[in-house]
Amino acid sequence: MIRLKRLNIGTLILMVVFLWFMVSFVIVPNLELIKSVFFSNDGISIEKLKSIINSKRAMQGVKNSFLLAITLPITTTIIGIMEVLFLEYYDIQGRGFLKVAYMIPLVFGGIMLANGYLFTYGSRGFVTTILLTVFPHMNPAWFRGFGAVLFLMSFACTSTYIIFFRNAFKNIDYQTIEAARGLGSSDFKILLKVVFPTLKPIFLTCTILLFQTGLMAMAAPLMIGGRDFETISPLILTFTQRPSSRILAAVLSLFLGLMQLVLLYIIQRNERKGNFLSISKVKTTIKRVSISSKPLNFLSHLIAYAFAFINTVPLLVVLIFSFTDYKTISSRHINLKSFSLENYRLILTSDTAYRPFVTSVMYATAASIIVVLVMMVIARFIVKNKNKFSTILEMLIHIPWVFPGLMFALGLVITYSHPQKIVFNNVLTGSLVIMLIAYVVVLMPNTFRFLKASYFGVDQSLEDAARILGAKPLYSYIKIVLPIILPTALAMLAINFNSKLSDYDLSVFLYNPIAKPVGVVIRSNSNSEAGIEGLALNFVYSVFLMAINSLVFFFVYADGKNTIKNLFNSRKIKNES
Amino acid sequence: MITFKNIQVKYDNFVAIPDLTFDVKEGEFFTLLGPSGCGKTTTLRALAGFLKTSGGVISIDNKDITDVSVHERQVGMVFQSYALFPSMTAFENIAFGLKVEKKSKDYIKERVAELAQMVELTDEQLAKNVSNMSGGQQQRVAIARALAKKPKILVMDEPLSNLDAKLRKSLRKDIRNFQRKYGITMVYVTHDQEEALMLSDRIAVFNRGKLDQIGTPDEIYNHSKTEFVCKFIGDANYLSVRDMGSIGLNTNRFDNSNKFYIRPEKIYLSKEKRGLIIGKIISKEFYGMYAYYKIDVNGVEFQSFQSENNADDLAVGDDVSVFINFDDILSYSDEVKSDD
Numbered sequence: 001m002i003r004l005k006r007l008n009i010g011t012l013i014l015m016v017v018f019l020w021f022m023v024s025f026v027i028v029p030n031l032e033l034i035k036s037v038f039f040s041n042d043g044i045s046i047e048k049l050k051s052i053i054n055s056k057r058a059m060q061g062v063k064n065s066f067l068l069a070i071t072l073p074i075t076t077t078i079i080g081i082m083e084v085l086f087l088e089y090y091d092i093q094g095r096g097f098l099k100v101a102y103m104i105p106l107v108f109g110g111i112m113l114a115n116g117y118l119f120t121y122g123s124r125g126f127v128t129t130i131l132l133t134v135f136p137h138m139n140p141a142w143f144r145g146f147g148a149v150l151f152l153m154s155f156a157c158t159s160t161y162i163i164f165f166r167n168a169f170k171n172i173d174y175q176t177i178e179a180a181r182g183l184g185s186s187d188f189k190i191l192l193k194v195v196f197p198t199l200k201p202i203f204l205t206c207t208i209l210l211f212q213t214g215l216m217a218m219a220a221p222l223m224i225g226g227r228d229f230e231t232i233s234p235l236i237l238t239f240t241q242r243p244s245s246r247i248l249a250a251v252l253s254l255f256l257g258l259m260q261l262v263l264l265y266i267i268q269r270n271e272r273k274g275n276f277l278s279i280s281k282v283k284t285t286i287k288r289v290s291i292s293s294k295p296l297n298f299l300s301h302l303i304a305y306a307f308a309f310i311n312t313v314p315l316l317v318v319l320i321f322s323f324t325d326y327k328t329i330s331s332r333h334i335n336l337k338s339f340s341l342e343n344y345r346l347i348l349t350s351d352t353a354y355r356p357f358v359t360s361v362m363y364a365t366a367a368s369i370i371v372v373l374v375m376m377v378i379a380r381f382i383v384k385n386k387n388k389f390s391t392i393l394e395m396l397i398h399i400p401w402v403f404p405g406l407m408f409a410l411g412l413v414i415t416y417s418h419p420q421k422i423v424f425n426n427v428l429t430g431s432l433v434i435m436l437i438a439y440v441v442v443l444m445p446n447t448f449r450f451l452k453a454s455y456f457g458v459d460q461s462l463e464d465a466a467r468i469l470g471a472k473p474l475y476s477y478i479k480i481v482l483p484i485i486l487p488t489a490l491a492m493l494a495i496n497f498n499s500k501l502s503d504y505d506l507s508v509f510l511y512n513p514i515a516k517p518v519g520v521v522i523r524s525n526s527n528s529e530a531g532i533e534g535l536a537l538n539f540v541y542s543v544f545l546m547a548i549n550s551l552v553f554f555f556v557y558a559d560g561k562n563t564i565k566n567l568f569n570s571r572k573i574k575n576e577s
Numbered sequence: 578m579i580t581f582k583n584i585q586v587k588y589d590n591f592v593a594i595p596d597l598t599f600d601v602k603e604g605e606f607f608t609l610l611g612p613s614g615c616g617k618t619t620t621l622r623a624l625a626g627f628l629k630t631s632g633g634v635i636s637i638d639n640k641d642i643t644d645v646s647v648h649e650r651q652v653g654m655v656f657q658s659y660a661l662f663p664s665m666t667a668f669e670n671i672a673f674g675l676k677v678e679k680k681s682k683d684y685i686k687e688r689v690a691e692l693a694q695m696v697e698l699t700d701e702q703l704a705k706n707v708s709n710m711s712g713g714q715q716q717r718v719a720i721a722r723a724l725a726k727k728p729k730i731l732v733m734d735e736p737l738s739n740l741d742a743k744l745r746k747s748l749r750k751d752i753r754n755f756q757r758k759y760g761i762t763m764v765y766v767t768h769d770q771e772e773a774l775m776l777s778d779r780i781a782v783f784n785r786g787k788l789d790q791i792g793t794p795d796e797i798y799n800h801s802k803t804e805f806v807c808k809f810i811g812d813a814n815y816l817s818v819r820d821m822g823s824i825g826l827n828t829n830r831f832d833n834s835n836k837f838y839i840r841p842e843k844i845y846l847s848k849e850k851r852g853l854i855i856g857k858i859i860s861k862e863f864y865g866m867y868a869y870y871k872i873d874v875n876g877v878e879f880q881s882f883q884s885e886n887n888a889d890d891l892a893v894g895d896d897v898s899v900f901i902n903f904d905d906i907l908s909y910s911d912e913v914k915s916d917d
Contacts, residue, residue: 465656471648
């Protein structure tokens with residue numbers, strides 16, 4: 001029997017509302033999508049599946065997606081590992097600069113990055129314009145199709161290696177390397193035989209994540225791939241826009257859902273195999289080795305800086321051109337007179353210019369606050385109540401993880417394009433609220449996992465201590481538990497805000513025309529029809545988004561709060577002395 | 578002062594404590610001792626009110642507190658991890674219970690100062706965040722916080738288990754001196770035999786949810802009632818009836834006993850061959866203040882601790898006289914079922 005005696009009236013109401021929300025916006029849309037694919041008026045039918053198989057364009061899209069999904073892990077792994085080695089293993093000059101350059105994809109990604117690449121290497125891009133003056137007969141559309149998408153994504157996805165692989169690499173016990181060296185192994189052999197085998201589980205996880213990213217890629221194939229290289233996600237978007245082909249979009253998204261399930265299964269199996277743990281009692285940190293061969297050392301420096309250059313150029317181009325006038329942006333020729341603050345003035349003063357940014361900030365803020373607050377209560381409830389109800393609740397929260405956002409967005413569009421009783425006969429498709437709902441749903445699983453882990457980290461005896469001293473549950477939650485989980489809650493707030501601020505993949509399906517989010521605007525501004533003003537605005541949007549992303553990373557990952565505190569303290573000590 | 582009468586604690590269908598009865602006197606340092614999972618912490622948590630008992634009565638000063646809520650029992654608790662609130666200073670931790678009781682600011686200040694003096698915490702330490710304090714300081718804050726509301730009883734759940742050996746030894750003394758000085762009734766949980774022997778007025782030895790013996794440290798160590806207590810409380814040489822015969826010790830005086838134990842320090846060795854039992858030293862480990870010997874007597878191996886004065890004279894291969902006092906032999910029979 002399920003025991004719910006600890007539920008107070010407030011929690012009970014929240015649970016009822018939450019269950020309604022989950023059923024309405026997680027279960028029903030996915031079921032509707034499946035129904036629309038496999039059921040017709042005559043009952044079960046596979047006609048729609050056949051129509052996909054017969055569609056040349058759709059099948060080419062599936063092939064392209066698989067091609068990208070298979071090649072991306074290979075190229076990114078090569079680049080990612082090299083970047084990590086340049087930062088953590090080999091003694092490369094200017095490591096500080098390289099570190100910053102390799103971290104650029106963390107703050108400059110998605111639709112922003114695709115836009116940056118397009119302006120840098122596209123047919124009318126800055127670099128292309130320079131190249132055309134040197135090679136007038138070259139094809140201006142050289143940066144297009146599979147190769148361009150793979151190039152862009154390979155560098156953009158190195159963030160996976162910079163976060164996961166680098167951390168794991170830094171945790172390797174240096175004594176094992178020294179032991180191998182003492183036994184006569186060369187540095188390269190040590191990497192292959194000692195270091196990399198230890199990191200095998202991380203390799204596998206990164207590979208699977210990259211396969212998934214390649215398969216579901218949206219922004220890069222859409223903006224750089226063009227008609228030459230269409231993949232599943234942009235095709236779903238195209239098919240969704242026409243009601244007649246919406247069913248094709250549904251079939252494709254179901255296919256993505258199926259792939260996601262397979263990949264999640266592989267990841268879980270991989271995790272279950274466990275990791276190689278250091279058995280060293282006294283760990284020593286990795287010491288960088290200098291490359292003794294001069295030609296090899298030169299080559300390493302060359303590659304290291306080439307990678308940094310590739311990451312930096314689109315960002316610098318966006319940053320510099322955001323400070324130039326329309327004429328310069330149009331001609332791509334820059335001189336000292338080109339610089340102006342006009343684009344920034346426009347964004348800060350023109351209603352139409354700043355509205356998308358404000359819209360995105362509002363949606364991202366609202367979604368991240370709602371999801372963090374609700375998950376704080378739900379996670380606490382689940383941690384404190386181990387019964388069938390809490391198990392079901394936990395499973396429900398993880399559903400958005402199992403299905404790709406695209407499939408879920410399409411499910412929402414299909415389900416709520418006509419009145420539905422479960423939402424009191426309202427039509428939600430095209431409304432202002434549907435995008436917020438979608439943001440909240442996709443942010444739930446991750447937020448829940450982090451908050452749950454944080455609650456588990458709270459020593460039960462702290463609450464017992466408060467209880468024995470007479471504190472009521474709410475008082476001890478506010479005074480004792482909340483300060484402990486607050487850093488995680490704030491970090492999740494910031495990360496969620498960041499991830500939805502420039503969102504394109506979900507927003508493009510669900511936005512209301514009167515409240516276009518910035519991700520969608522950047523995409524439409526990158527079209528040649530949008531004109532120079534749109535391009536100029538894109539630069540400023542990108543700069544603002546980058547600045548916000550960087551701030552969040554600084555505070556959440558780089559312990560920014562303590563860095564600033566230490567800075568002030570050291571100044572205070574200096575002044576006092 | 579504290580009475581446990583026929584207490585039973587169940588976790589779903591598992592009976593952790595089947596039937597527990599004991600009492601603790603006022604001002605006593607009472608220790609619940611036993612291996613992991615024997616029910617000592619369960620007993621302590623039942624006393625503090627964190628666990629609901631499924632049978633029996635717990636009373637303090639003859640007042641039934643079995644169904645009284647946690648904070649009304651007048652029990653202060655020091656947790657294994659100290660459970661200090663990490664976001665607060667030492668002062669705020671100590672004052673927490675008083676603030677909950679909505680005491681005036683002046684009273685809180687005065688009471689915290691009084692407690693700080695008791696546990697020897699300075700004003701500077703009181704202003705520190707507890708995360709920045711040493712293990713010893715944290716323990717003092719935990720004790721002061723537990724005493725802030727003037728409880729009748731102070732309970733401690735393995736408060737020294739997370740500390741290094743040196744600090745543990747020094748804090749043991751602090752706890753003992755503090756309890757003696759202020760005469761607080763204390764119920765202490767530990768699995769460390771040495772700690773229990775050193776600190777306690779009386780010890781209750783738990784074995785699988787049941788009490789095997791309650792007694793003073795001397796009674797527990799030198800007159801262990803059960804084979805489990807004998808083996809758990811310290812090292813002992815086991816001798817079967819046959820072994821006793823082999824070394825020439827008559828078992829008739831031990832009634833129906835068929836298992837015999839002798840503590841290593843109760844076996845005296847001498848080079849002078851004037852004893853009845855003669856053995857050979859087969860190994861020696863020198864530990865500074867004492868030496869540890871293995872002796873073979875007619876195929877029966879003994880362990881013996883000897884102080885350094887004696888140890889100097891004895892070497893591996895020496896024939897030695899082995900002296901055993903019959904009163905030092907602890908005897909048990911199979912009839913007394915031990916769960917060990």
